[in-house]
Amino acid sequence: MTQSSARRQEYEIELPPLGDLPLHRDVSFGQRLWQQGWLRKTLILVVLAVVWEVAARVQGNDLLLPGFLQTAKAFIAGIGSGELPVKVWVSLKVLIKGYLIGLLLAFVLTTLAVSTQFGRDLLSTLTSMFNPLPAIALLPLALLWFGLGEGSLIFVLVHSVLWALALNMYSGFLGVSDTLRMAGRNYGLKGLRFVGYILIPAALPSILAGLKIGWAFAWRTLIAAELVFGASSGQGGLGWYIFQNRNELYTDNVFAGLAAVILIGLLVENLVFATLERVTVKRWGMQR
Amino acid sequence: MSTVLQGHAASASVSSFPPTALLQVDKVSLEYRTPQRVVRATHEVSFEVDPADRFVLLGPSGCGKSTLLKAVGGFMKPIGGDIRLDGATVREPGPDRIVVFQEFDQLPPWKTVKENVMFPLLASRTLKRAEAEERALHYLGKVGLAKFVDAYPHTLSGGMKARVAIARALAMQPKILLMDEPFAALDALTRRKMQEELLELWEEVRFTLLFVTHSIEEALVVGNRILLLSPHPGRVRAEINSHQFDLHSLGGVQFQQTAQRIHRLLFGESEPAASTDELGFADVRIAY
Numbered sequence: 001m002t003q004s005s006a007r008r009q010e011y012e013i014e015l016p017p018l019g020d021l022p023l024h025r026d027v028s029f030g031q032r033l034w035q036q037g038w039l040r041k042t043l044i045l046v047v048l049a050v051v052w053e054v055a056a057r058v059q060g061n062d063l064l065l066p067g068f069l070q071t072a073k074a075f076i077a078g079i080g081s082g083e084l085p086v087k088v089w090v091s092l093k094v095l096i097k098g099y100l101i102g103l104l105l106a107f108v109l110t111t112l113a114v115s116t117q118f119g120r121d122l123l124s125t126l127t128s129m130f131n132p133l134p135a136i137a138l139l140p141l142a143l144l145w146f147g148l149g150e151g152s153l154i155f156v157l158v159h160s161v162l163w164a165l166a167l168n169m170y171s172g173f174l175g176v177s178d179t180l181r182m183a184g185r186n187y188g189l190k191g192l193r194f195v196g197y198i199l200i201p202a203a204l205p206s207i208l209a210g211l212k213i214g215w216a217f218a219w220r221t222l223i224a225a226e227l228v229f230g231a232s233s234g235q236g237g238l239g240w241y242i243f244q245n246r247n248e249l250y251t252d253n254v255f256a257g258l259a260a261v262i263l264i265g266l267l268v269e270n271l272v273f274a275t276l277e278r279v280t281v282k283r284w285g286m287q288r
Numbered sequence: 289m290s291t292v293l294q295g296h297a298a299s300a301s302v303s304s305f306p307p308t309a310l311l312q313v314d315k316v317s318l319e320y321r322t323p324q325r326v327v328r329a330t331h332e333v334s335f336e337v338d339p340a341d342r343f344v345l346l347g348p349s350g351c352g353k354s355t356l357l358k359a360v361g362g363f364m365k366p367i368g369g370d371i372r373l374d375g376a377t378v379r380e381p382g383p384d385r386i387v388v389f390q391e392f393d394q395l396p397p398w399k400t401v402k403e404n405v406m407f408p409l410l411a412s413r414t415l416k417r418a419e420a421e422e423r424a425l426h427y428l429g430k431v432g433l434a435k436f437v438d439a440y441p442h443t444l445s446g447g448m449k450a451r452v453a454i455a456r457a458l459a460m461q462p463k464i465l466l467m468d469e470p471f472a473a474l475d476a477l478t479r480r481k482m483q484e485e486l487l488e489l490w491e492e493v494r495f496t497l498l499f500v501t502h503s504i505e506e507a508l509v510v511g512n513r514i515l516l517l518s519p520h521p522g523r524v525r526a527e528i529n530s531h532q533f534d535l536h537s538l539g540g541v542q543f544q545q546t547a548q549r550i551h552r553l554l555f556g557e558s559e560p561a562a563s564t565d566e567l568g569f570a571d572v573r574i575a576y
Contacts, residue, residue: 179391182363185381187408197411201398284397285442 091237098157172206352522
C-alpha cells in the first residue's frame with residue numbers, strides 16, 4: 001500500500017476562473033408545459049369526452065346512453081332554467097353540515113385518543129365496529145329516529161365521514177416523531193395547545209388524506225340517500241333530480257345530474273384540496 | 289481518582305465551599321421500559337454543572353448518557369436520586385432547559401427558519417410576537433443564517449438545520465442548554481465546523497451547556513469538563529478537565545495522552561483498543 005502511493009506523484013492545481021460557462025439552463029418549453037398538472041388533467045378529460053361521444057354515436061340510442069354533447073346541452077339547459085343549481089345547493093348545504101359535524105366529532109375523538117388510554121380504546125373499538133357499516137344501511141334506522149328530513153341525512157353523513165377521518169387523523173397523530181413531540185413538550189406545550197401546535201400540523205398529510213376520503217364518502221352517501229328516499233321536506237337535492245329524471249326517462253338529464261356530481265367532485269379535489277396541499281404540506285416538504 | 293467513590297467524595301468536597309452549582313444531579317438512577325423488561329440505564333450518577341460550564345457526558349452506547357440528558361430535560365423521572373436546577377427539583381419539561389436533539393426533524397417542517405426560532409418563545413409565552421421576531425433574527429444572525437430566515441427547513445442542509453436548532457435554543461436564553469449528540473448526524477467536515485462555531489458562540493454568549501457525545505475527541509474539544517460513564521448500567525467512572533483543549537489541540541501530544549487516558553478509563557487498562565469493544569479508540573479516530 002505504501003509502495004503504490006509513493007509510485008505516483010502528488011500534484012496541486014490552481015483553479016482558473018470558469019469564464020462564462022453556463023452553470024444552469026432552462027428546461028424546454030414543451031417540458032415546462034407538460035409539468036402543468038391542470039393541462040395534463042384537461043387532456044385526460046378531453047380524451048374521455050371524445051371516447052364517450054364516439055361510444056354514444058356508435059350505440060345510437062340516447063335513451064340508454066346520451067352522448068357528451070347531448071349531456072352538455074342538458075346540463076347547460078338545467079343550469080339555465082335554474083333547476084340544477086337549486087338542487088346542487090340543496091345537496092351541498094346538507095353535505096357541508098354533515099361534513100363539518102363529522103369533522104368536529106373526529107377531532108374530539110382523536111384528541112381523546114391521543115391523550116388517554118381510555119380514549120384510545122374507545123376510538124379503536126368504535127372505528128372497528130362502525131367503519132365497515134355502510135352508511136346507507138343505517139338510513140332506515142335514521143328515518144325512524146329523525147324522520148323524513150335533513151336530520152336523518154345529516155346522521156348518515158356524519159357516520160360516513162367520522163370513522164374514515166378519525167382513523168386517518170389518529171394514524172397521523174401516531175406517526176408524529178418522538179423528537180418533535182419532545183420538542184413541543186420542551187417548550188411547555190400541553191393538552192389542546194400541544195395538539196394544535198404540534199400534532200395537527202405534523203399529521204396534516206394524513207389529516208388531508210382523511211378529509212379527502214371523508215368528502216368522497218359524504219358525497220356518495222348523500223346522493224345514494226337522496227336516491228333511496230327522495231325529497232326531504234319538499235325540497236330534493238341532486239340525487240332526487242337524478243331519480244326523478246330517470247323515472248321520466250329523461251336520460252340526458254340523468255347524465256347531466258351525474259355530471260354535476262362529478263364536476264363538483266373535480267372542483268373540490270382540484271381547487272380546494274389541491275390548494276390546501278399546495279400551501280401546506282407540499283410547501284413544507286412533507287409531501288411530494 | 290482510582291475508585292468511583294473517591295471521585296464522588298472529591299467533587300462533593302469541592303462543591304461544598306462555593307455553593308454556585310447551577311445543575312445538581314444527585315445519585316440519580318434511571319430506568320426505561322421496553323415491552324419485555326425494565327432496563328436500568330444509570331445507577332446513582334452524581335455530578336454538578338457550574339454556570340458557563342461546557343459539561344460533557346461521555347461514554348459508550350448503553351451508558352445511559354442520553355437517558356440522563358432526557359431526565360435533566362424532565363422527560364423522564366428518576367427512580368432514585370434528585371435533579372435540581374437552580375435549587376429547584378426538575379419535575380417536567382420546561383423552557384428553562386432547551387434541548388437540541390440529534391435528529392433533523394426536531395424543526396417543525398411547517399415553520400420557516402425564523403418561525404422555528406420564534407416558536408418556543410411564543411409557545412412558552414416568554415415574549416410577544418414583535419420581540420420574539422427581533423430576538424430570533426438576532427440569534428439567526430449569530431449562527432450565520434440571516435439570509436435564510438424565510439426558508440423552510442426541508443430546503444436546508446444538515447449543518448444549517450443544526451444551526452437553526454442551536455439558534456432556537458439560544459434565543460430562549462435557557463438556564464442550561466442540553467445537547468444530545470447534536471452533530472452526530474452530520475458529515476465529518478460539517479461536524480468540525482459546527483464544533484468550532486459552537487465554541488465561538490460560547491465565547492460570545494457564555495451559556496451553560498450539557499453536551500452528550502460518544503466521541504472522545506468531540507468531548508475534549510467541546511467540553512471544559514468531562515464526565516465519563518461506564519456502560520450497563522451507567523455509573524460515573526471519572527471526571528476530567530478539558531478546558532485546555534480546543535480544535536487546535538487535535539493531534540497534540542497532551543491531547544492524545546488525555547484521549548488515551550479516557551479510552552483506558554472507559555474500556556479498561558489491559559486491552560488496548562480491543563476489537564470487541566463497541567467503540568474502539570481506532571473507530572473514534574476514523575469516525576472523526
